[in-house]
Amino acid sequence: MIRILKSLALLLIVATAGLPALAQDAVFETPALNTGLGPVPDRIDRDTPRAAMASFLRAADDEDWSAAAHLLDLGELPPSRQAAEGPRLAHHLYDVIDRKAVLDWSALLNRPDALQIQGGDTEATAGDPRRSLLLRDLPLDVAPVEIRLNRLQPEGTDQPVWVFPVETVRHVPALHEMYGPSQFELALPEAMRTKTVGGLMRWEWIGLPVLIVAAVLLGWTVHRTLRLARRHAQGRIATGILAASSKPLIIASVTGLIWWVTSNVFVFSGRIDVFLAPAIATGFVTAALLFIVSSIEALLNGLVAPGEDVDLTLAKQAESRVLATRLNAARRVLVVVVFLIGAGVVLSSADLANNLGLSLLASAGAVTIVLGFAARNVLGNIMASLQIALNQSARVGDRVVYKGELCHVERINMTFVQLRNWDSTRLIVPVEEFASETFSNWTLQDPAMLRVLKLKLDPHADIDALRRVFDEVLDHVATLEIGQNLGDLDGSSVNVAEQDIFGIEVWFSIPCADPNSSWEVACAVREKLVARAAQMERDSGTPIFASAAAAGAA
Incomplete structure (x- = not known):
């Protein structure tokens, strides 16, 4: 037992003795470090990544650039x-x-070995000492440049230090040329370049509102110009393309102005650029994808769609209704695909996780959860719209009864269905709600249908005489203009359907060829049938209508 305990103690001593050596190995060895700068000032602390960056920023705030230079590895300079x-x-x-x-101070640990304790299996470097930390990737020419802090140990010293490595320092002139102050900014008085509230320079507080006003004016000018060009355009396709390109060109022009100004005139600090860079990337991608979607829609409407002058509610336009609905389905698929492509391009080009410094956004799972929760209703409506367009349960131009309302399907949008009522009022229904409710489609499959007039009559009414009158009314209506919407008159019938203490309910069935005009046909037949029945009542003296059941008539 004693021998086993001695062995365990020996192993523990060996393992413990190896830890400092492991941490000591996490360095880059260099022959010498900045021998031409002289002694390191007391204000410069290079022991940990956080202390090194804090020392660099404090020296910069005091414009003590000689002290700040000790945080750079100048090994490539004599x-x-x-x-x-x-x-x-x-x-x-x-x-x-x-x-x-934008610095992520949580990544700049206040440990000499920069060892990250937290993270476990989810962090590849957790538990290991590190000798290099990536602060930022900045695009430059062909390949991006890394801004890093490295842990160096000069020969003959026992204390490693954290500095900006030569790989970063050699690209500083080119980076400054691209991202440093513009000539316009350098020409400003020194007072305008002094930092004020929020760490922003005075010129930034003035330049940002000026840039916003200029962008708004440019967008308004482009809008007016395109509207004038659209008025003088000839041809349906040309007008459609101009209309489709209006919003994309406005967005592109405004975004282009902001991009050019922020690159050449007002190079804003990181506190503003962290929002401008993603906004510019989003603007360009949105303009490009919106132009693609709008142009394709304009071409489809001009070359394939039935046309605005085509009445899709007519029975003979059944194929046009199918075509219009399929075009709506194609648009929805196109919009979903374009949205996914645009979101991917924006997230990759704008580098949101690095710009915002939010480690949470770097997690694909977290992004999916956040976006899915925020857009669940919108995505649900889009998928329901796509479902209706694909299964053809309701087509553009169909006559439907939705919650007791007799309507035409006028438009199936991404998030709502637009129904036109019989009095030309519009009923706007969310697509998800419309798809989940039961509705009657009169136009689906066989367009022919029966319209039933339900009249409450006196039990003493002469049904045979009313049947003859009903046939005469149908023959008369058939000679009118609206009569062309009548179906085969052999399908008409008169039936006593119900009876109660108030009287009998008689159903007069009218065959209609087109459900879209069946309501108007039924109204015309009802008007003439009631007038003839009232005349029979006056002539015969026999009651026909139930006196106490007027509310039961339909």
């Missing part, structure tokens, strides 16, 4: 030039970081 070039490079690097890098 020692004789380090004292002269180092402060300038430190100044330029600070300009780039201040304008384009």
Whole structure:
């Protein structure tokens, strides 16, 4: 037992002794570090990543660029030039970081070995000492440039330090040329470049509102110009393309102005650029994809669609109704595909996770949950709209009875169905609700149908005489203009359907060829039938209508 305990103790001592060596190995060895800069000032702390970055920012705020230069590895410069070039490079690097890098201080640990304790299996570097930390990737020419902090250990020293490596320092001039202050900004008075509230310079508080006003004016000008061009355009396709390109061109022009100004005139600091960069990427992608969708819709409407002058409610337009509904389905598929492509392009090009510094957004699962929860109603309506368009349960132009309302399906949009009532009023129904409710489609399958007039009559009424009168009324209506919508008159009938203490209920069945006009036909027949029945009552003296059951008539 004693031998086993001694063995375990020996293993523990060996493992413990190896930990410092493991941490010590997590460094980059270098022959020397900034020998041309002289002693490191007391204000510079390079022991941990957080202390090194904080020292760099404090020295920059005080414009002590000589001290800030000690945070850069100037190994590619001769020692004789380090004292002269180092402060300038430190100044330029600070300009780039201040304008384009939003620091995630949680990643800059206050440990010499930068060992990340939390994370477990979900973090690849958890539990391991690190010698290099990525702060930001910035596009430059062909490949992006990494802004990093590396842990270096010069020869002959026992204390490693955290500095910006030579791989970052060598690209500082090019980065500053692209992301540093513009010539316009450098020409401003020093007072305008002084930082004020929120860490923003005075010119930023003035330049941002000016940029917004200029973008609004440009968008308004483009809108007016396109509207004037649309008025003078000839041809349905040309007019449609101009109308379709209106919004994309407005968005593209406004986004282009903001992009050009923020790249060449007003290079805003990171606190503003963190929102502008994703907004610019979103604007360009939205304009491009919206133009594609709108142009395809305009071409489909001009080359394939039935046309605005075609009455889809007519029976002879059955094929046009199917075509219009299938075009709606194609639009929905196109919009969904374009939305997914656009979302992917925006998320990748805008680099939202790095720009915003939110580790939560870097998780694909979290993004899916957030977007799915926020857009569940919209996505539900879109999928219900696509379902209706594909299964053809309700087509554009169909006559339907929805919640007791007799309507035509006028439009099936992405999120709502537009129904036109008999009095030309519109009923707007969310697509998901419309698809989940039971409705009657009079036009589906066989368009021919029977309209039934339900009249409450006196038990002493002469049904045979009323049957003859009904046939005469149908023959008369058939000679009128509306009579062309009557079906085969052999299908007409008169039946006593019910009876109660108030009288008998007689059903007069009218064959109709077109359900879209059946209501008007039924109204015309009802009018003439009631008039003839009233005349019979006066002539014979025998009651026909039930005196106490007027409310029962339909």
